[in-house]
Amino acid sequence: MTGVIRNAVTHEPIRAASLDITSAALGNRKLTVQTGADGRFTTEPVPAGEFGIRVRRDGFEQIERKMVVGNGEARVDIEMRPK
Numbered sequence: 001m002t003g004v005i006r007n008a009v010t011h012e013p014i015r016a017a018s019l020d021i022t023s024a025a026l027g028n029r030k031l032t033v034q035t036g037a038d039g040r041f042t043t044e045p046v047p048a049g050e051f052g053i054r055v056r057r058d059g060f061e062q063i064e065r066k067m068v069v070g071n072g073e074a075r076v077d078i079e080m081r082p083k
Contacts, residue, residue: 001043001069003076005035005055013039014080017057025049025069046074059083 005017014035021031025047035041048071055063060080067076 001046001051001074001076003041003078004039005041005057006039006077006079007060008079008081011079013037014057014060015039017041017055017060017080019043020054020056021046021051023049023051025051053078055080 001021005014006012007014015037017035019033019041021043022028023046031043033041033043046069048069050066050068053065053067053076055078057080060082063078063080065078067074
């Protein structure tokens with residue numbers, strides 16, 4: 001799973017955003033990754049299934065999403081609103 005986290009107002013990348021990714025497809029364990037200086041993140045390969053994604057960063061509203069991942073690489077781009 002790869003993607004970019006951006007500021008919803010300025011569209012600039014958000015560095016050091018924390019993503020928690022959960023799924024029964026992962027054996028109910030949680031993957032946690034952080035975005036780099038360019039707002040990008042990459043997780044280990046994930047199996048097909050339904051995933052819950054929570055994105056947090058100080059100064060921004062928390063985002064929670066559900067998505068379905070098929071076979072192949074999944075891309076997740078999210079915009080966060082400043083508080």
